[in-house]
Amino acid sequence: MSLVEPKEKIFRSGFVALIGRPNVGKSTLVNELVGQKVSITSPVAQTTRNRLRAILTTQNAQLVFVDTPGIHKPHHLLGQRLVQSARRSIGEVDTILLIFEGCHPPGKGDYFVVNLLREEERPVLIVLNKWDLLPLEKSKQRENEYKDLFRELDWPIFCCSATHGTGLEGLIEEISRNLPIGPRLFPPEMVSDQSEQTIFRELIREQVLLHTREEIPHSVAVRIDRLEEILPKPGKKSQNVHTAILATILVERKSQKGILIGKGGSMLKQIGQAARLQMQVFINGSVYLELFVKVVPNWRSNPASLAELGYEGN
Template sequence: MIDSLGQIPVAPPNFKSGFVGLIGRPNVGKSTLMNELIGEKVAITSPVAQTTRNRLRGILTTETAQMIFVDTPGIHKPHHELGKVIVKNAQSTIEAVDLILLVVDASSPAGGGDRYIVELLKKSKVPVLVGLNKSDLGNEEKRGKNLATYRELLKDQPWELIQFSALTGVGLDSLQEKLRERLEIGPYYYPPDLVSDQPERLVMAELIREQILRETREEIPHSVAIIIDQITEEKNLTTIRATINVERASQKGILIGKKGTMLKKIGTAARAEMQKIIAGKVYLELFVRVQAKWRESARQVAEFGYFQEN
């Protein structure tokens, strides 16, 4: 049954819905988890820590529920203006969702970062589940010892612990059901076939940044910001022009590479990802510009699309 807008169905009886915040330290697998639960790529993933910068929403709709996952940047100690904005947005998510999934890396013992986040969550009235990601890594003895550290950390909390692997998919069906059980009866917030509410320009910029992180690793860690300058749509062809902003001339040289080989490699890989979600062919043109110390400037951080969300 479709509502008067002709887009969003009226939810059936006992249908559940709500917003689920994915909270955790950097690089614990939150983005990979969201992509696997939804079944499509919504957030970029990378072996580099602190990949996620924006508060991304991925939408999973089943016959009995609609879960809107809010993938947050990893909570860490900020070292510049950009870091402050990122962490503030992650922390503000805690009070803006219906349910929190605290994601931890079960292949390592609980650490100071986990304790810090637990203390933040203890102050909240939002229900919490604890997801032990990467629970399949290591031998049985190591897994048992790591699990014991998380049980000790959470011994005074009524939070249920759920083990799974976002990479292999093991345990995700059980996790999804546990999340559904804890949501309230509610409406469809989005059309059932929608998997994300992110603006097109943000998605395109993130796909470019993902390839930069993958190809340059430690050489260009997090001092890059992508601006989509223009998107032109014609029949069977979408032309995208984007500027990659870095902080130093040496970083510009690395990104361009000898005779432009690195920039071409990044562009080819990003274009392939774009064509998975854009109908027709994509022509991608990339430019590189130096913006010295942009992460330390509140004005430039905002200009590049990173601002504190409400």
């Protein structure tokens, strides 16, 4: 009796862009898909500014998610560059996830985003996120409302909740099926290709958004001025390595600086403590963080300031 060699297992890999309007939950979805926080989140729209890549490796595939800024009508140079960044991603990936807030009916902005993708030859998968916020009796009606957006297009729909992690298994399977056959693009244990400096900068900005909400929504940026690992001194009992970070929070107006610092420095202290805890979880080590606040008028419309902060144009 002859033994038949088993067929080689097919492995797929590729890039997947998350496209949608601001605040539809793209970053929360990315974090849930990879099982770890790699993208900052907040209730404030346009939280994501950089095209962040998060990596999920399964037995059959490696999915590289590209979390993009929300597509919106820009009101300054920074906004223009964020939208350019999101639109560039559409042409640089293998599969597209088009994310909507499923708990709300489609609006004009949703029609605009659909029209951007209407002629795409790449696979497009629809994700109706925040499905847990929709009453069960309205689910069929809401799904049909979104189907009307792309009635003539063969785009499958997945109803999900990034917050609760429901509906994601089927989505991952469908994404994997749509990726090209190929080897791993990153080591299997890797979940993000972002530098520590970039992640630290974003963790600080996240806490600014969470603590100040609408008072300083989009006028803030963070610059890491110093990042250093401090080795323990010879003879010290503690052998732990400390990461020392010196960062500057940039705002556009003097009044915003006052809000960020707070009475007696209380607000800046809260922001720093919360960001430091997040950083320590990320690196699984000790962090010393020192924050400063600087006013840079109209930095969002200044090409030199944007370039210094890494928001490059085309």
